[in-house]
Amino acid sequence: MIHLRARIISFLLHSPSRHPASRFSPIFALHRNLSAATTSTAATPFAAEDYLVATCGVTRAQALKASKKISHLKSSSKPDAVLAFLSDLGVPRSDITTLVAVDPRFLCASVERTLAPRVTELSELGLSRSQIARLVPLALCSFRSSSLSRNLDFWLSVFGSYDKLLKALRMNSGLLAADLDKVAKPNLALLQQCGLNPSLFSEPFISRVLVRTPQQVQDALAHIDKFGVSQNSRMFLYALVAFTVQSPEKLTDKIQVLETLGWSHDDVLLAVKKMPGILTVSEERLQRNMHFLTKVAGLEISYIAQRPVLLKYSLERRLFPRYRLLKLLNEKGLLDLRFDYYAASLSEKKFLAKFVHPYKESLPGLTDVYASTCAQKIPMELLPKKEN
Numbered sequence: 001m002i003h004l005r006a007r008i009i010s011f012l013l014h015s016p017s018r019h020p021a022s023r024f025s026p027i028f029a030l031h032r033n034l035s036a037a038t039t040s041t042a043a044t045p046f047a048a049e050d051y052l053v054a055t056c057g058v059t060r061a062q063a064l065k066a067s068k069k070i071s072h073l074k075s076s077s078k079p080d081a082v083l084a085f086l087s088d089l090g091v092p093r094s095d096i097t098t099l100v101a102v103d104p105r106f107l108c109a110s111v112e113r114t115l116a117p118r119v120t121e122l123s124e125l126g127l128s129r130s131q132i133a134r135l136v137p138l139a140l141c142s143f144r145s146s147s148l149s150r151n152l153d154f155w156l157s158v159f160g161s162y163d164k165l166l167k168a169l170r171m172n173s174g175l176l177a178a179d180l181d182k183v184a185k186p187n188l189a190l191l192q193q194c195g196l197n198p199s200l201f202s203e204p205f206i207s208r209v210l211v212r213t214p215q216q217v218q219d220a221l222a223h224i225d226k227f228g229v230s231q232n233s234r235m236f237l238y239a240l241v242a243f244t245v246q247s248p249e250k251l252t253d254k255i256q257v258l259e260t261l262g263w264s265h266d267d268v269l270l271a272v273k274k275m276p277g278i279l280t281v282s283e284e285r286l287q288r289n290m291h292f293l294t295k296v297a298g299l300e301i302s303y304i305a306q307r308p309v310l311l312k313y314s315l316e317r318r319l320f321p322r323y324r325l326l327k328l329l330n331e332k333g334l335l336d337l338r339f340d341y342y343a344a345s346l347s348e349k350k351f352l353a354k355f356v357h358p359y360k361e362s363l364p365g366l367t368d369v370y371a372s373t374c375a376q377k378i379p380m381e382l383l384p385k386k387e388n
Helices: 002-014 026-041 048-054 060-069 077-089 093-102 104-108 111-124 129-144 148-159 162-171 180-193 198-202 204-210 214-227 235-244 248-260 265-274 276-280 283-296 301-306 315-331 341-345 348-355 366-375
Strands: none
Touching (some): 093 129, 111 129, 111 148, 129 148, 148 162, 180 214, 214 265, 315 348
């Protein structure tokens, strides 16, 4: 029975949507007949895991985890209705699969009492059905909330366009669930008091700040002031995000790691002013990159502090492969250039054009050597020793 149902639902999910999502839609009529037949003939309990794999297209591993959230269902009637509704709305099959994997409880929603009213409310805001279909897999559980329309209308006024709002949701799916009166509006007012231009609020990455508690934002502003990051600089926004998404304790830990590695207070201040995002780098990456850059590549701490992006680059996929290739070219007498910020900062395309392609004839197999190095693990002797 589940395989037959999967085939029919698959047909529904791939059928073109020609009618509004309503009780008169042909797809819903077919679903109702299917559900009635399923309910009347069901002789075995609802197998949630099998249903998720066969009908929704999630992997077995995803289904094992997701099935626990819908294990209370006695039949596929409600999930079938939700899938038919989403298909009729125009949500792509791939997006439905992603939605179910991330938010399996979406399958438990009532179409008539929850989902259809949300679509109606959003339509009244002026959204088209295609726009609503794009929103569903990003809004997740917020799409089922009665406050969806009010929250969406508010965030549209903040970000200025629907596309920017969707981009913000991709970065922060909890945006539509934020308490507007206790969180979002106080944070906006707080940032305006700091003299931040309201036009900057439309930057999608700022959404991560606006949903934090006002106290967290205040703490972040206090830390930014200590580091001397000017509110008029472009780095202020990045500092705001970096300092808001982490606790003051976590920030202190990151600074202590750098100081333990030999950084002075002035080195830390300089690096954070230039790139506040280095304080979002994991402690392990800070230690690994610093060990490589100073002990292996021979760069000075003062040089790195001036170019803190070096601490964010991947050691495995960027720093070490490029260092090794330049070392090889130097050893072969084809180049006289030490590894530095210039070599590390080039885009992959430009790096290949400057340091790989011109030497392919002189060193056959050079491209393969570089590619294999990018795919390999770093030799243990080039990594900092772990303390016992």
